[in-house]
Amino acid sequence: MSPALVLFDIDQTLLNTGGAGIKGLHNAFAEVFDLNQDEHPELDLAGATDLGLLRDFGFQRNIAVTDELTARFFDTYVGHLEHHLAASDDGRVLPGVVNLLETLSARPDEFIVGLLTGNIRRGAEAKLNHFGLSSFFNTNLGSYGDDHFDRNLLGPIAKQRVTGITGHAIADQRILVIGDTPKDIRCAHACNVRCLAVASGNFTAEQLAEHGADHVFEDLTNTAAVLELL
Template identity: 40%
Template sequence: MSVVRCACASRLQLGVVVRRFVLFDVDGTLVRAGEAGPASFDRAVASVLGVTVTERPHMAGKTDHLIVGEYLESLGVARTDQLMAALLDALADALAEADRSGELRAGGSVLPGVNDLLKCLADDDRVLVSLLTGNVVRNAKRKMDVFGLGAWFDFEVGAYGSDHHDRNCLVPVALGRLRDRRDVTLDGSDVWVIGDTPRDLACARAAGVRCLLVATGGYTFGELESLGADATMADLSDTDTVSKLLTGDL
């Protein structure tokens, strides 16, 4: 741990010692984006390639980069860096349009307990909260803003689907930003990944950090509990228990 010298997040004050770094997944953990989320992939592929999409890959826990690559594979289209960049840009544009039209807000929701938990964590300056998500950064921020959660996160130290196609490489990205942008270095036991799929657990394990799984996405409590994460919960609605779990020993 070390002293924060760059107070970029409004709630951080000069001299506050950060002791916990909490990284939330987005879809199925904080919010449900509804049909606008997967539909944005279909629209991005259709707009760039001029094809009608009839089959969607399974998306839970995957990075946007990986999902787009699976669309190309199913369509028999060769992947190039230029094409991937165009598709990911189109994906962000498609979600922006779903935001402008009201589709994203109307079809989505904040998951149980999320607002209260984020407020509780924000009240403790020793806890720094950001995102670790497969969403490209534009879409991660948009989803948080649309559902009124954007103020709770220090986005500059998060890791996103636009940073790497492999989710297992994202925790080191976030920890590198925490070190470089906030001058904070923590032990793995002081870092939590919170997510809703086996892929969230895998990325935490790959980096030697802790993981809380919540059964608010596409997996049942029983399916997640059997994976042996550090903790598994039905949802995040028990603010006291979850916050104590994340900030224990402070």
């Protein structure tokens, strides 16, 4: 049997940055667009893509989001993100995550571990590095919030990259997306795979179930229960 593919969201699924992410985004918007404090956009980060946040801001303010502007914005954001990660003691890896990742990584013939996140790739790498999780991931295995603004289109990108690296396609029934928001659920279902939703973020287990999650856990502390889904 081919190995199962497990695609993880990052924020509120693997870790909590203690506000470093949203602070970095606000700093980037303020610096790149010369905003006053009262002009900062209201950012709904739950399941959003970073590119989608920038694109929506440009649409609302009638600003053309060019490739040059996008590159400048994300360069600025990553610098601020790294600063806030280093300056904060509030962030943490969420319960059960390290044990689960250690277990999956120790069995490479059975499991492939990847990412499916709204973070841009450099932002994802900064967060994983800061919290000591980068060794568990080959960041070529997955998709990111700078691959497309629409999260529902990130699943096919992740599947294509995994196929390109491993040399074989993984059957949809052998793929599990793990995330904490309704957008993670919709993203998984958009590419015909299952979603394990964890109530470690801003949504309760009941809310996640109502949004159609295939499986719902309060957190990732029960490694054996996760493995039973694979």
